[in-house]
Amino acid sequence: MNAKDFSALCVPVNCTVAEALATLNQNGRGVLLVLHPDGRLRRTLTDGDLRRAALGHVAGATAIGQLPENPPVTLGENATLANALALLDQYQIDHLPVVDVAGRAVDLVLRRELSQRIWLSSPHLGEEETAFVEDAFKTNWIAPLGPHVDGFERELAARVGVGHAAAVSSGTAAIHLGLLLLGVEAGDAVFCSSLTFVGSCNPILYCGARPVFIDAEPASWNMSPVALERALEHARRENRLPRCVIIVNLYGQSADMDALLPLCERYGVPVLEDAAESLGAAYQGRASGSFGRIGVFSFNGNKIITTSGGGMLVADDEALVIRARKLSTQAREPAAHYEHVETGFNYRMSNVLAGIGRGQLRVLEQRVEQRRRVFGIYRDALADFGQVQWMPEPEGSRSTRWLTCFTLEGARAAQRRDRVLRSLERHSIEARPVWKPMHQQPLFRGAPYFAHADGNDVSARLFEAGICLPSGSNLTDAQLERVVDHLRRALLLAEDGRAAA
Numbered sequence: 001m002n003a004k005d006f007s008a009l010c011v012p013v014n015c016t017v018a019e020a021l022a023t024l025n026q027n028g029r030g031v032l033l034v035l036h037p038d039g040r041l042r043r044t045l046t047d048g049d050l051r052r053a054a055l056g057h058v059a060g061a062t063a064i065g066q067l068p069e070n071p072p073v074t075l076g077e078n079a080t081l082a083n084a085l086a087l088l089d090q091y092q093i094d095h096l097p098v099v100d101v102a103g104r105a106v107d108l109v110l111r112r113e114l115s116q117r118i119w120l121s122s123p124h125l126g127e128e129e130t131a132f133v134e135d136a137f138k139t140n141w142i143a144p145l146g147p148h149v150d151g152f153e154r155e156l157a158a159r160v161g162v163g164h165a166a167a168v169s170s171g172t173a174a175i176h177l178g179l180l181l182l183g184v185e186a187g188d189a190v191f192c193s194s195l196t197f198v199g200s201c202n203p204i205l206y207c208g209a210r211p212v213f214i215d216a217e218p219a220s221w222n223m224s225p226v227a228l229e230r231a232l233e234h235a236r237r238e239n240r241l242p243r244c245v246i247i248v249n250l251y252g253q254s255a256d257m258d259a260l261l262p263l264c265e266r267y268g269v270p271v272l273e274d275a276a277e278s279l280g281a282a283y284q285g286r287a288s289g290s291f292g293r294i295g296v297f298s299f300n301g302n303k304i305i306t307t308s309g310g311g312m313l314v315a316d317d318e319a320l321v322i323r324a325r326k327l328s329t330q331a332r333e334p335a336a337h338y339e340h341v342e343t344g345f346n347y348r349m350s351n352v353l354a355g356i357g358r359g360q361l362r363v364l365e366q367r368v369e370q371r372r373r374v375f376g377i378y379r380d381a382l383a384d385f386g387q388v389q390w391m392p393e394p395e396g397s398r399s400t401r402w403l404t405c406f407t408l409e410g411a412r413a414a415q416r417r418d419r420v421l422r423s424l425e426r427h428s429i430e431a432r433p434v435w436k437p438m439h440q441q442p443l444f445r446g447a448p449y450f451a452h453a454d455g456n457d458v459s460a461r462l463f464e465a466g467i468c469l470p471s472g473s474n475l476t477d478a479q480l481e482r483v484v485d486h487l488r489r490a491l492l493l494a495e496d497g498r499a500a501a
């Protein structure tokens with residue numbers, strides 16, 4: 001709720017029963033917060049309380065302060081959604097005022113919101129998926145092979161403008177295969193963007209290789225070319241050039257390939273492009289995911305299109321893709337008796353899921369438009385909040401806005417970020433911090449890290465101050481309005497907290 005809506009809920013202790021009734025009628029929420037002059041919550045006042053007063057012949061001119069006492073059930077500002085639900089159930093009530101440490105009313109939680117959770121990014125099916133899946137059943141192609149797997153590979157490769165594609169069980173599996181195809185072995189160094197999801201770099205560990213993390217740059221939030229250059233130069237001097245560089249395209253936006261690719265080329269290091277989050281995006285007019293020697297996509301449930309779980313490895317070099325398909329099906333040699341000479345994996349995508357993927361691919365462009373629209377709605381609705389800085393979209397880049405993200409400018413960003421997230425969470429709105437950088441993860445303690453500049457750790461700062469908002473392509477206007485209302489209130493509260501701290 002916004003500041004105006006919230007103040008429409010509040011009445012002073014000295015207001016009369018008649019005035020309270022009029023305010024209640026206007027706000028339409030069925031509840032009022034009765035406040036002491038210093039803002040502390042004295043009680044709540046519901047329709048029922050006022051009806052009982054009328055039945056007891058309390059005069060309309062009576063001050064609310066004279067009604068029978070009814071100490072309010074309240075929620076602390078740091079309470080969780082589970083705390084809120086427990087209190088609502090325990091006291092059989094439908095609204096719960098939120099108070100700060102001084103007992104001042106700052107927010108109101110409604111039961112009806114809590115049963116209608118708004119997700120960060122939920123699956124959004126089109127109209128053709130069921131037809132493809134039914135076809136898989138009808139033709140008994142339920143195996144991890146079949147016409148939809150071939151069709152999905154062909155159609156995705158065409159959409160991205162890459163020669164060949166291999167459909168696999170996840171984006172992580174595709175990255176693992178990609179590293180093996182590029183010759184990564186135990187002990188090798190592999191460079192990777194630090195600001196990413198762990199799925200980008202867990203496969204480095206599967207190979208027994210050593211990750212080296214590269215910072216982000218402010219302009220795209222993706223890999224910093226200056227940090228990459230320093231890392232490459234350092235590796236060359238040590239005579240330990242990496243076997244490959246994993247460049248991640250974050251939150252639906254391509255990295256600055258014109259700056260990054262020539263560097264990798266100069267040092268002779270191939271690029272694996274992690275486009276798990278950027279299917280549908282473009283960079284200088286070319287599809288994201290088509291820039292690396294190998295590109296990788298994910299169709300996990302939260303991605304812009306989904307097969308419930310799945311991934312794709314793409315490359316122009318057909319030999320690489322043929323080898324990916326072989327490794328993903330237990331590395332069988334061409335012999336009827338199952339001959340094996342190397343380690344394989346069970347990573348192939350099933351024909352049923354590929355059917356879903358074909359249906360989803362047909363609505364990809366709509367999904368991009370819808371996600372960009374969600375971003376536009378947030379940006380316009382919060383234009384008056386100077387502390388909100390949206391993830392930039394550099395010239396020449398077309399982001400899908402897979403997730404709408406912003407940072408909070410100013411001091412104490414991490415505390416303010418947490419307050420905003422807590423406020424949204426108690427209204428059952430799923431928002432999250434920006435990815436915690438890999439160089440700060442206990443899993444990768446001790447891994448070398450190259451910051452954007454000396455004393456300027458960009459990914460750490462983006463993590464500290466960054467928030468991802470609900471961004472699904474299937475969010476309704478009413479849901480978006482609910483997020484905006486609560487976000488405006490949450491931002492005001494977070495700024496208040498700064499003044500108080």
Ligand SMILES: *Cc1c(COP(=O)(O)O)cnc(C)c1O
Nearest residue numbers: 170171172197199200276298300
């Ligand atoms: C989702 C994701 C992955 C992993 O994909 P899965 O299909 O979930 O295994 C890898 N990298 C990034 C950047 C991702 O967002």
